[in-house]
Amino acid sequence: MVHIPSRSMSKPDGQPVGQVAQMLRAAGLRPTRQRMALAKILFSGGNRHVSAESLRDEAVDARVPVSLATIYNTLHQFTTAGLLREVAVDAARTYFDTNLSNHHHFYNEGSAGVCDIPTDGLVIENMPEPPEGTEIVRVDVVVRVRPKS
Amino acid sequence: MVHIPSRSMSKPDGQPVGQVAQMLRAAGLRPTRQRMALAKILFSGGNRHVSAESLRDEAVDARVPVSLATIYNTLHQFTTAGLLREVAVDAARTYFDTNLSNHHHFYNEGSAGVCDIPTDGLVIENMPEPPEGTEIVRVDVVVRVRPKS
């Protein structure tokens, strides 16, 4: 048996050293199997918008054994760690967005799908002062669309 | 016993003739006790933002016997009838808004309170084209604020 080195393999002492593992470490999260797997699903494509359930489905497809509770935990941990952003478009489901930059969303009420609006595609002017004693955290714009009839 | 006429009393045949009753009739909804009571709570002040639970609390305060299921039914019926508008600011709770005009919202993440941003206080420019095969239903802007620390 010959040892074949690889970016995503473990060091002799067993510590994973891949990019994903380092991203998790940097965020203060231990690179466990489930977190690594979910992080790979989430961050190895372009920008993604997932719900807990859609991510679970992807994990199942990828043969990753992970419970729904862990999906929720992980999504919130990633959000707290600044790796994901929560998007409130529909009261029925919570969506998470891998795109952390300042941008907004289309929400298709027919398919319940979310997609990005590029930052430069929309400008808000004449922003009002927030109520006294409060400060602005973020401005979310949701452009609701539906299939043309 | 003397008959004292009033705008909100019933006609001899028992049909309520108040403004609220007529609003409901116009919307195709029978002016029942509960719907009348909830409509009065909702539409006899300025613009309101309610959740099912806050409306139930108000109904209890107003000595209106109404079940939570009826609150939900009524809110959705009013929304479908175009008397209310649903506002998606927080995935945890559904808010309904009596202000039907084109406007946006402040959402206080600390108190979970919603309030209006006047239409003229915010302008969106350079609106992008919606995805192919879809048309824009509405644009919602939520300015998330939190108590100043």
Added chain:
DNA sequence: CTGTGTGCAAACTCTTTGCATAAGT
């Protein structure tokens, strides 16, 4: 009277939690 609305309680969905087991360092 006839049909619609309401209340109640139970069902349902999405999400969170408690605790024993498994995995990471």
Added chain:
DNA sequence: ACTTATGCAAAGAGTTTGCACACAG
């Protein structure tokens, strides 16, 4: 070894539904 994460199942919140009774027309 010691600590933290995971899985499972059960609880929890908010919302919806089914059915018998009550009310509006």
